[in-house]
Amino acid sequence: MYSVELRNLTKEFSRLFRKRSVIAVEDVSLNIGKGEIFGLLGPNGAGKTTIVKMICGLIRPTRGEIFINGRKLDRNRHALTRIGAVLEGSRNSLWSMTVRQNLTYFGHLKHVHGRVLKERCDALLNLFQLEQKRDDVVRNLSKGMKQKLAIVLAFIADPDLILLDEPTLGLDVHGARLVKESIVRLARLENKTVLLTTHQLDLVEEICDRVAIIHKGRRIALDSTEKLCNDFGREYYDVKLQGRPDTVVLKDLPIFRDIEVVHADAERDEFLIRLVMDREDSLFEAIEVLRRDGTRILSMTKVEPKLEDIFVKMVDA
Amino acid sequence: MSKWWMPERIVNVIYVLYAEILREFITLRRYFIEALSGLVMVYILFMGFFFAGQGFSEHVALQAYHSADLAHRAVGFILWLFALNSVGHFSNAIRDESNIGVLEQVAMTPSGLIVDMWGRAVGRTIVDCMMIGLVLVTIIITTGISLDLPVFSVGCVFILTLLGLYGLGFFFGGLALIYKRLGSVTVVVRFGFLILTGAITPIENFPSWLQFICKTLPMTEGLKILRLLTVDGKPFFFVLKSGDFLILLVNSTLYITVGLISFMYLERIAKHKGLLGVY
Numbered sequence: 001m002y003s004v005e006l007r008n009l010t011k012e013f014s015r016l017f018r019k020r021s022v023i024a025v026e027d028v029s030l031n032i033g034k035g036e037i038f039g040l041l042g043p044n045g046a047g048k049t050t051i052v053k054m055i056c057g058l059i060r061p062t063r064g065e066i067f068i069n070g071r072k073l074d075r076n077r078h079a080l081t082r083i084g085a086v087l088e089g090s091r092n093s094l095w096s097m098t099v100r101q102n103l104t105y106f107g108h109l110k111h112v113h114g115r116v117l118k119e120r121c122d123a124l125l126n127l128f129q130l131e132q133k134r135d136d137v138v139r140n141l142s143k144g145m146k147q148k149l150a151i152v153l154a155f156i157a158d159p160d161l162i163l164l165d166e167p168t169l170g171l172d173v174h175g176a177r178l179v180k181e182s183i184v185r186l187a188r189l190e191n192k193t194v195l196l197t198t199h200q201l202d203l204v205e206e207i208c209d210r211v212a213i214i215h216k217g218r219r220i221a222l223d224s225t226e227k228l229c230n231d232f233g234r235e236y237y238d239v240k241l242q243g244r245p246d247t248v249v250l251k252d253l254p255i256f257r258d259i260e261v262v263h264a265d266a267e268r269d270e271f272l273i274r275l276v277m278d279r280e281d282s283l284f285e286a287i288e289v290l291r292r293d294g295t296r297i298l299s300m301t302k303v304e305p306k307l308e309d310i311f312v313k314m315v316d317a
Numbered sequence: 318m319s320k321w322w323m324p325e326r327i328v329n330v331i332y333v334l335y336a337e338i339l340r341e342f343i344t345l346r347r348y349f350i351e352a353l354s355g356l357v358m359v360y361i362l363f364m365g366f367f368f369a370g371q372g373f374s375e376h377v378a379l380q381a382y383h384s385a386d387l388a389h390r391a392v393g394f395i396l397w398l399f400a401l402n403s404v405g406h407f408s409n410a411i412r413d414e415s416n417i418g419v420l421e422q423v424a425m426t427p428s429g430l431i432v433d434m435w436g437r438a439v440g441r442t443i444v445d446c447m448m449i450g451l452v453l454v455t456i457i458i459t460t461g462i463s464l465d466l467p468v469f470s471v472g473c474v475f476i477l478t479l480l481g482l483y484g485l486g487f488f489f490g491g492l493a494l495i496y497k498r499l500g501s502v503t504v505v506v507r508f509g510f511l512i513l514t515g516a517i518t519p520i521e522n523f524p525s526w527l528q529f530i531c532k533t534l535p536m537t538e539g540l541k542i543l544r545l546l547t548v549d550g551k552p553f554f555f556v557l558k559s560g561d562f563l564i565l566l567v568n569s570t571l572y573i574t575v576g577l578i579s580f581m582y583l584e585r586i587a588k589h590k591g592l593l594g595v596y
Contacts, residue, residue: 013591024591050591056425059591081427087594091417096347097340108336109426109433111329153422 001070003161003193004032004055009064011050011217024050026217027064032195032210034160037187039208039225040197043315047217048197049088052163055195056085069160081111084154088165088197092150095139099130099149102138103156110157117156124152128182144175151179155186161193162186168203180207201311215315228310236303237275237283242296244271270298333428337436341444352448359452363394366517367460388462388548391453393516393540396478398449399442400510400536403482405503406441407434407490412497421594430584431577434490438483470546470553474562477569478539484572485535491576491583495592510536535572538565 011025025047032038042048053059055066057073057080066073069082086092093102100121107117125131128148133141138149147167154162167183168176184207187194198204204211205225213221221228275286283300290297345352367387414420424430457464485506493499511517513527514536520528531537542561545551556562587593 011591053421053591053594056421058421058424058588058593060585060588080425083425085422085425087418087421091419092422094340094419095417097343101339101343105336105340106422106426108332108339109423109428111332111427113328113332 001034002031002067003034003036003069004030004038004195005065005067005070006030006051006055007065007067009051009054009066010062011047011054011059012062023217025054025061028214028217028219029064030212030219030222032193034193035187035191036209037184037194037196037207039204039211040195040214041199041201041204041211041311042197042214043199046214048214049165050217051214052085052087052165052195052197055161055163056080056083056087081157082160083163084157084159084161085163086147086150086154086165086167087163088169091146093138093146093153096137098135098137099125099141100134102149102153106153107156112157120156120158124155127185128152129178144171144178147171147175148179148182151182159192161195163195163197165197166200167196167198168200169198176203183207213311213314220314221310237286238301238303239273239275239286239290240298240300241271241273241290242298243269245273245290245293245295274303329428330432333426333432334436334439337433338440338443341437341440345444345448356448356452359398360455363391363452363456364459366390366394386548387460388464389544390517391456391460391462392464392544392547393514395449395453395456396536396540396543397511397514397516398452399445399479400482400514401507402441402445403438403479403486404489404507404510405486405500406437407486408493408499408503410437411490411493412499415494415497415594418594424584424593431581434487434580438486442479464547465550467546467553470556471543473553474539474542474546474556474565477565478536478543481535481539481565481569481572484569484574484576487573487576487580491580494580494583494587495590497595510534513537514540516540533568535568538568 007029009025009028010023012021012023014021028047028051040048040051050059054061055068055073068080073080094105097105103121103124104117107113107121112120121134122131125134128151130145130148130152133145138146141149147170151164151167154164162183164183168179171179180203183194183196186192196204196208208225210222210224211228212219275283287297367390411420414423423433426433456462489499489503489506492502513520513531514534515531516536520531520537523531538561542556542565545556545561546553
């Protein structure tokens with residue numbers, strides 16, 4: 001049984017006095033297994049947030065079905081009891097109340113009471129390093145602290161599924177790292193399913209098991225992060241050279257998909273060329289060409305394919 | 318899956334009510350000075366009405382217009398203060414919370430928006446009883462009026478009247494889920510209540526068509542009965558026998574039913590159009 005199952009999910013927004021409706025999500029199907037950290041990638045306006053809000057029951061799909069832990073989410077509020085969410089661009093907490101009061105308030109609303117609520121609060125505040133701030137009014141907390149509180153509130157009812165919409169957006173390096181570590185820890189230790197939407201590719205690459213790329217409401221890719229990188233990523237080498245290379249010579253060779261020359265160090269007359277290749281063995285042909293040209297090679301670095309490249313490539317396509 | 322009559326479900330609903338009551342008190346404590354200054358302003362407003370009424374009443378032509386005595390006006394004014402909050406409370410909360418993202422979090426809770434709004438209604442009413450009660454006591458002390466307070470009968474009528482008012486509140490709350498900024502509309506309605514429900518002016522002086530409209534409003538019948546019980550000293554039996562209580566019961570039931578149905582329908586539209594988190 002999947003934690004989340006989307007079947008042919010479509011959302012059209014009709015506009016007043018306009019014949020054509022806007023299709024925000026079109027025929028998206030995907031399954032997310034229990035304990036999986038799943039990334040939903042896409043540029044702004046791709047339809048990521050609409051998908052998340054449909055899973056939360058905040059937006060009704062025009063067509064298609066959503067199953068949470070095997071239960072169909074259609075006026076079935078019980079399916080919602082196992083979901084926690086942090087939605088992007090909103091506070092998600094009451095700023096006039098303290099951290100502890102927020103936890104108590106949302107805990108009760110999510111049907112967590114008494115000793116269980118207290119223990120859950122203590123554990124989460126400890127995990128997210130907020131125990132010192134428990135009696136501080138939320139308004140006085142830093143942006144990172146507020147974001148951490150929003151995530152803690154999403155976890156308060158011990159949900160099986162956590163939906164995080166841009167969870168590290170606007171956080172400093174330390175805050176973002178803490179949030180990332182906490183998400184991974186909770187997912188791994190407590191076997192939580194995490195659905196993450198973001199356009200921060202490094203975050204997805206770092207923590208997600210699988211990724212779906214959404215563009216203009218459609219799912220254009222779905223696979224494990226590693227497999228996507230291997231199958232679609234471009235392998236390239238960064239080669240540092242003494243003196244400006246004769247790129248005309250290199251470009252004449254059919255082995256390269258692309259050559260980019262970067263002036264690395266003007267004082268030392270060092271240049272960096274990025275060789276994007278179709279075949280790994282074509283590197284030796286490149287070295288041979290450079291050697292014949294009399295260019296001195298200072299260093300060579302193999303660069304692993306990045307999710308960013310795949311994303312840009314797919315969206316551009 | 319648990320059914321509505323199962324204890325666990327009832328316990329959960331009680332905790333939702335508890336959470337909302339607690340929230341009202343926390344908000345009251347945090348913004349106590351603001352709340353207190355609001356009360357002072359309300360008291361000054363009442364005294365203004367009182368002295369203005371006295372002044373006008375010296376003119377023979379306007380005596381009929383201001384025939385209601387001070388106690389009648391005090392009861393009308395106090396009930397109007399409750400109406401002020403109950404009619405606009407949901408729409409204001411929805412407007413504010415959709416702006417900060419809390420509305421979506423509340424809508425995602427297992428109990429849903431409707432139960433949460435009931436919690437808010439109960440919490441708000443408790444806080445209002447304390448604060449507006451303080452205004453009433455101050456008015457009684459400073460003006461020397463005396464009111465009967467048969468707890469059971471006044472309680473029944475008061476709760477029924479509030480139910481009708483909250484029915485209107487649910488309707489405006491539902492509209493706020495879609496249109497968000499309804500402040501000016503609810504202000505017009507709420508201040509319209511001051512005139513059209515007989516809170517400060519007797520509606521008997523209005524043209525018959527307007528009187529008919531006034532009598533269908535959720536506060537009018539409740540106010541009439543409360544005046545009979547607290548000022549005129551009529552027994553509850555008199556109110557039951559005259560049929561006034563039955564009219565109030567039917568009126569409030571209609572308002573709360575229509576209010577709840579429209580709220581649920583408008584919530585559905587808001588979810589269909591994706592407007593819950595839109596401000």
